[in-house]
Amino acid sequence: MSTAPTRFTVAEIANRFGLEVRGDPSLVISGVGTLAAAQPDQISFLANARYRSQLATSTAGAVVVRKGETATGSGSAPTWLVAADPYVAFARIAALFDRGSAPSPGVHPSAIIAATARIADSASIGPFCVIEERAIVEDGAELGAHCHIGPDCRVGAQSRLYPRATLVTRVCLGKRVLVHSGAVLGADGFGLAFDSDHWIKVPQLGGVRIGDDCEIGANTTIDRGALEDTVLEEDVRLDNQIQVAHNVMIGAHTAIAGCAAIAGSTRIGRNCLIGGGAGIIGHLTIADRVTITAMSLVTHSIREAGEYSSGTPIQESRLWRRNAARFKHLDELARNVADNKKGHRND
Template structure:
């Protein structure tokens, strides 16, 4: 296995940070503060990690300027305004990348497909008619690319991915194992007790710098296209139904499910397990907390939640009983009780005032 190593001054240049200490110190990887060894570099993102930093064996630390004086037992630093961002940048330097290029002999490629000379096509890949694979794109083994699919440059398509429905995929897109892009949307018309399949005639359009995790489904549109705009990031096990439109730089954590024809704005964050009903619109800069159900449109930015908070089991059971009892009481009766209580309170307050 190949390992990358760098001098400390090289890493400082990559993140445009200030170097303090031994410029030619050789570092062979990134590590957590707890697990770091002298050949590792680690990062510190706040005061709450100072204890771990003081005890860390890391050869160098990525820190902010205000923390340096609080770590007297360390001598080698890269000082930056945002240590976490610097860490993110350096992960690309230590990442083991696919360097081989060309087409493996077991791949099956239609003569009408256009494959860039510096692309890599792995073993048992199948590429259909009129497909396009852009410069420096990596396609791992057992990927299936159906007719008319187009891939931009610098993409990474992991093993056992299926790209179909004449999907159009931009530059620097990463799609991880077992994901299906452009599969048939869930469209049926009910008539006389039977479901009648609606052929899905749209496609999928994915912008630049999009990341899609493993075991996801992004369905093609029924008529119009399903769209993921630039910078969208999607975790594993996410379902995006037909005709959904996801705005730029929106992020979805694992097990989110987005029903059809929903429009989601830019810079939104959906935590794990969020469900969204179909045919609604969600504004820009909306955060939805974990396991929430979005049942209607959201027109203003902000944080939204639904569901019931965690209880101890017996308390939860008692709460459910009370909720059921409350549901059995007509609303008009509740309103009358509240009005009666309000009148009693006002009467008592009036009596107390008169006695003064």
């Protein structure tokens, strides 16, 4: 496999992604970087106005900017590529310089494969993988070292599981799914029934269905359903250390940041954004195009698109303690205000 560096001219990049060039189209680009650290042979981007001042000192050879950008840098004055959305354009450009290499097809000698499992000839099975009964690994799929694929699971074509990812049972991955290390899909849902003085475990008989082009972050857990499946539609993106409970359904193109927790049987719509550390209690419905800000606690269904928040922003500790003490008297204050208004009306 060749290790020669990847290089493109600005003109080649612009033509590939439909960008307008302002500056030197013959400039050769060999990598990407931030405005603060990029070198003269690298390309960067300006998508957030807070970083505009860095243009003046950036040594990047080229910068992706939004149409209408007028700021100029001093010194080298980089070549610009103009895009409707600089961040999206930069993401596509950066992929050109991703030097990750595809593994060779085949099964490592240390892997353990059940007799009823089916492995496509073009799949790559890494060291010490375990693939159990009736599991299927489709064309071009890649399993990193120590992955465990349980019974009746399916790994879709061109999907990639990083080392130590686990599919427990009845998990179906669509095409081009990424599952990062430590993720566990298809474990028991937290189903319990209390019988007088002890808990009875409710069997979790469903599975997990993951749509095409989804990404599951490291150490994220998605529990299988009690009777029906837990479902992620296509192009759902989950960050690290997220808990998705049994029978949850997440609509297409929704993205959820790290450490969020979603309780059982919740329905989340399409094109939603859920911030880090947010919590959603069970059996709720979240409409399409809802944004939930970080650390919010969702205790009731959200029926209309929009941005929703709860909790309080950080404050200096003494001020926070005073406000917390006053919060205890909020109901009393509201009643007093209501009584005063009633008294004024009677007057």
